[in-house]
Amino acid sequence: MNIAMIAHDEKKDDIVQFSTAYLNVLKDHELFSTGTTGKRISEATGLSLHRFRSGPLGGDQQIGAMIAENNMDLVLFFKDPLTAQPHEPDISALGRLCDVYGIPIATNMATAEVLIHGLKKGDFAFRELRRQTGGNSGNEGDGNN
Numbered sequence: 001m002n003i004a005m006i007a008h009d010e011k012k013d014d015i016v017q018f019s020t021a022y023l024n025v026l027k028d029h030e031l032f033s034t035g036t037t038g039k040r041i042s043e044a045t046g047l048s049l050h051r052f053r054s055g056p057l058g059g060d061q062q063i064g065a066m067i068a069e070n071n072m073d074l075v076l077f078f079k080d081p082l083t084a085q086p087h088e089p090d091i092s093a094l095g096r097l098c099d100v101y102g103i104p105i106a107t108n109m110a111t112a113e114v115l116i117h118g119l120k121k122g123d124f125a126f127r128e129l130r131r132q133t134g135g136n137s138g139n140e141g142d143g144n145n
């Protein structure tokens with residue numbers, strides 16, 4: 001599965017802790033991240049991630065593009081709800097694309113844990129199917145409504 005890992009600054013310690021705890025699950029998947037988050041995770045765990053740009057410089061949008069191309073299966077995005085982000089529109093757009101294409105997204109560690117346990121026991125098999133059929137959520141019209 002292709003998994004995106006993103007965390008705002010106040011949540012970076014959390015995502016590092018999460019990555020360390022679930023290293024055995026994460027190591028079997030393709031990992032993608034925004035710039036600084038990926039650097040922190042790989043330094044702490046040795047996991048190899050494809051690192052996009054930093055969030056404020058377009059990283060969220062690059063991950064969004066993967067979602068739109070049906071190339072992302074799970075998004076773990078540890079958001080900081082208490083700090084204003086300069087790139088809030090990009091953050092909202094990423095969440096919106098997950099809803100458009102029916103991609104599971106966790107925005108805090110508690111939900112991420114539930115999803116990672118589901119991933120471990122095979123609950124994401126539906127994503128393989130969607131990828132093979134090229135389908136997404138049933139919302140994949142031409143957008144010209």
Ligand SMILES: O=C(CO)COP(=O)(O)O
Nearest residue numbers: 034035036037054055056
């Ligand atoms: O800002 C982010 C997500 O919106 C995260 O970006 P960094 O991982 O580069 O800090």
